[in-house]
Amino acid sequence: MRLSIRNQFAGTVSAVAVGEVMSTVKVRLASGPEITAAITGEAVEELGLAEGADVHVLIKSTEVAVATGPVSGISIRNQLPGVVADVDHGAVMTTVKITLGDGSLLTAAITRDGAEDLALTAGASVTALVKSTEVSVAVP
Structure with missing residues (x-):
């Protein structure tokens, strides 16, 4: 499948x-x-x-949120630290590829506004959040 x-x-x-x-x-x-x-x-x-x-x-990539660092005081259990490998802005949505510690990639699909507000660029340290x-x- x-x-x-x-x-x-x-x-x-x-x-x-x-x-x-x-x-x-x-x-x-x-x-x-x-x-x-x-x-x-x-x-x-x-x-x-x-x-x-x-x-x-x-x-699903649409279920991955991105923060610019570790997040405390939140119920989300899955917090994966990584480094932005690539940011691809579309008209409304942005795809963010995050390299995890072992080199594997996690993809997040977030709003373009959100990505721009966070000033996401390749090399930035981030935390991927998944409920x-x-x-x-x-x-x-």
Whole structure:
């Protein structure tokens, strides 16, 4: 299966916390950082997710926010530090490619106004922010 989702990372489940309806799945990416996904308990069961399982993490570029540094006092669990590799301004939207610590790329699609307000340029240090409810998990 091929998907239009730009951000696709291989990883291994490091923890699963099952709730009555929703669950959290922590995935240690092959590239190093840990990502938390909030998915249904039914999905955890159907996918057979357990500690040690090999998975893929999927994040739509439109679900990635960009900050010019670490952010405290916020509920967003997934905060990935990186360096801007490229900024491509469109008429309304801007694509920002962020190099993570291991060299992998994460793509964010943000408004052009937002990118300009942050003065994003190649080489700038940033933090990519992704709500756990916007992270999907797939099994190979």
